[in-house]
Amino acid sequence: MxxxxxxxxxxxxxxxxxxxxxxxxxxxxxxxxxxxxxxxxxxxxxxxxxxxxxxxxxxxxxxxxxxxxxxxxxxxxxxxxxxxxxxxxxxxxxxxxxxxxxxxxxxxxxxxxxxxxxxxxxxxxxxxxxxxxxxxxxxxxxxxxxxxxxxxxxxxxxxxxxxxxxxxxxNRLEQYSRAAHAIGLGKDEILEVEVHPDSKLANKPIGALAPIRWKIGLIYRDNNIIIPRKDVRLKPRDRVIILGDPAVLKTVSEILTFNFQQFPMEYGTTAIAYLTGDEDYSFIDEIDYIFSVFPLKRIVFSCSKKAENNPGLLDYIREKDHIKDHDFINSILPPENAIYHAIDETRNEQGLIILSRHTLIDSRKHFVFSIGKKDFLHGISSYSYSPVLLCAGSFPYNRTIVPCTGSINLQHSLETAIEISLSLHNDVSAVLVEPSEYISSDADMALFNEIKKTVNEVSLMYKKSIDTVTLKGNPVKVITNAFSEYNLFINDISGMKRQGFITALLNPDILWLLIKRATISTLILPAVEESL
CATH class of the missing domain: 3.40.50.720 (NAD(P)-binding Rossmann-like Domain)
Incomplete structure (x- = not known):
């Protein structure tokens, strides 16, 4: 270059x-x-x-x-x-x-x-x-x-x-990214911020922002008042009134003003981890690592009956350095319902759901069929609207992989990978699979080129070099083989299809097959849905 x-x-x-x-x-x-x-x-x-x-x-x-x-x-x-x-x-x-x-x-x-x-x-x-x-x-x-x-x-x-x-x-007279100014009750529940040109939310339609626990009230642009609708795009230098949970608004204001807050604060400050009782101590070690690198404040452990009766595991949690602020909620409910209960108990302050890949996804003990595991993850993501982390013990997260299949919200996944890299100072790779020259259509090639363009645009926006890897062959096979060189796999659940058994046979869900076969820790982001 x-x-x-x-x-x-x-x-x-x-x-x-x-x-x-x-x-x-x-x-x-x-x-x-x-x-x-x-x-x-x-x-x-x-x-x-x-x-x-x-x-x-x-x-x-x-x-x-x-x-x-x-x-x-x-x-x-x-x-x-x-x-x-x-x-x-x-x-x-x-x-x-x-x-x-x-x-x-x-x-x-x-x-x-x-x-x-x-x-x-x-x-x-x-x-x-x-x-x-x-x-x-x-x-x-x-x-x-x-x-x-x-x-x-x-x-x-x-x-x-x-x-x-x-x-x-x-810029010497006023900050390039203006700080948020509190109005209303003075509890930072209503803020006015100026949209920075390099904010990841700039030039996006409001309907694509999917605000959770916050809303856009008004937009001031060139001395005009703009009522926020789904199709209205935030423009650089817009002054925006945002309302909502003060803890979340702080992070949203920093995103708008391009003063990055660490992942996963835009979702919440509390982690929820589910314990089946079959986890080994490496799962707790990975949670401790997560709290050492991300600014989460608290963790709630939802414990099955078996975990409740495993004093060695619970004592090991109490000994960890970075998860001192923790609570235990005992439950006899199935894993999905137990997690829903924990979410309700934390008053929807969850920013991350942490699960053991080995005990909940790789094992058949809780879910016999693949479709049950898939529905479980869909349910947790939809109910919590938080990222779900499947821990596999592949920490520290020195290298992150984002497979670029046409079905995922690629920009969302890449932006999150870059936000995480700002905390971890790690490498981010976007992995593409080139369509076969023998069986691919013009639409396949157009999609492939559009994916490359998206990777480049995100790299330019964040001024972060993204390692672009292009492979040839069966997407599931070649990307699965590539996992061994990485520590963290990031994807967006919107690319994971809800299918019946017959439909899945005829039209395989590439993202779900990658999640099932991954041997590294996997971060599944919630779907970005229309707001307002």
Whole structure:
């Protein structure tokens, strides 16, 4: 991946804007996982042309995972470059020359950024790039109104030099993401927040937000009042009145203002775990790990009669370091009903339901048939509207896998994987299966390309590199084989079909087959349903 910055520009005010664009990179791909890979992985390549203040500052802040190639008209910056990034390569040359750009490998670029303070040069370089190279994105500094219009006519993304300065000053006077302001009773049950351009809720229709324990009251936009309806989209800089449970509103306001709160606080602060009595101590160890990395405040253990009579297991829970605030609820009800009862007892404050994969999904003791296990998970997810974690002992969660099948809400799964990675600092992989060239239809290929586009858009939105893995073969088989290289499998339950026995035979549920066969801990997200 290549980013090109041309010019010895001494004005550093644009650095922050262009660095933000530079970090919007395409997802990376790794080698490994056997012979089913279609693509191999190499470092994202960033080419910087013109090592002025902006170029140097960007290099200082770029991750070591990038390969950096620099071009400048004079040899002077080479010495500075060697002191801040020894692995970067340097070429002296004029970027308005097509031969120099070809030598730099600009044809492999995904993004080119032009930052000279000579607008004629910017337009000349942009024209050259458009005519002779296939580049997905070209970004240029614009100076005059006429110059900006000309660049935009060429299909160039333009950052106005003077607009950047004005926004920089504005941001010094007020926070870029405004804090929520309490009104009403003063208990933070009614908040006014400003939607940040990079919020995951920006530009989404309200009907797709699925608020639980909170609602949108009013939207203020350009001095107008907008009544929230399903088809109304939240726009960046909208001021939004939100109402609901103060604990939940705090997290929602942070999502809207792009100040991330850790997963799973947008759902609730309490975890509920079900104990059959057959769990080994590793299940408790994984729960303790979960509380060490996620900001859950309390856990309620719903205990079967057998668990109630297992003092060794209960004593082991009491000894753990991170689950000190815990309660036990004894129940003679079947697992599903016992969990429903625990949810009611916690006043719907649940943020995560924790189950043992080995005792409830892999075993036939509680559910003889596969369809019973599937209905159990559907019921728990629907009743709790919280993520359900099937623990398999594969912690710590150093690597997360999100299988990209056409049936799941992919964006929801990827966004959650990234939110979790902000807490765990782990790697996120999106795994795709390429349609067979012999039996796939045009619709299959269109869906495959749409999935790749979604992965890229989420990566750009969160400025988080997502490792894109493309496999060939039977989706269930190749993805199941890939699980061994990961610790956490994330999916959305909306992709898990409710089917009868005959229907399942004729039309297999890929996501359910993956969940059944997974050997790692599995996080099942609740479905996003229409609100209002």
């Amino acid at each position: 290549t980013y090109i910055i041309k010019g010895m520009m001494n004005d550093s005010v644009l650095y922050y804007f262009l660095y933000d664009q530079t970090m919007k990179i395409m997802p990376a791909q790794r080698t490994g996982l056997g012979t089913n890979r279609v693509f191999s992985m190499k470092k994202n390549k960033i080419t910087i042309i013109g090592l002025g203040n902006i170029g140097i500052e960007i290099i200082k802040r770029l991750s070591r995972e990038f390969e950096i190639f620099c071009i400048d008209l004079t040899p002077d910056p080479a010495e500075i470059l060697s002191t801040i990034r020894k692995d970067a390569r340097f070429l002296q040359g004029d970027a308005t020359s097509r031969l120099v750009l070809e030598e730099a490998g600009v044809g492999d670029s995904d993004v080119v950024i032009i930052t000279t303070n000579n607008e004629k040069v910017n337009i000349e370089v942009a024209t050259l790039l458009k005519e002779h190279f296939q580049i997905d994105r070209i970004i240029s500094v614009g100076i005059t109104k006429q110059g900006i219009e000309r660049l935009e006519e060429l299909g160039i993304e333009v950052e106005s030099l003077f607009m950047a300065a004005a926004i920089d000053i504005r």
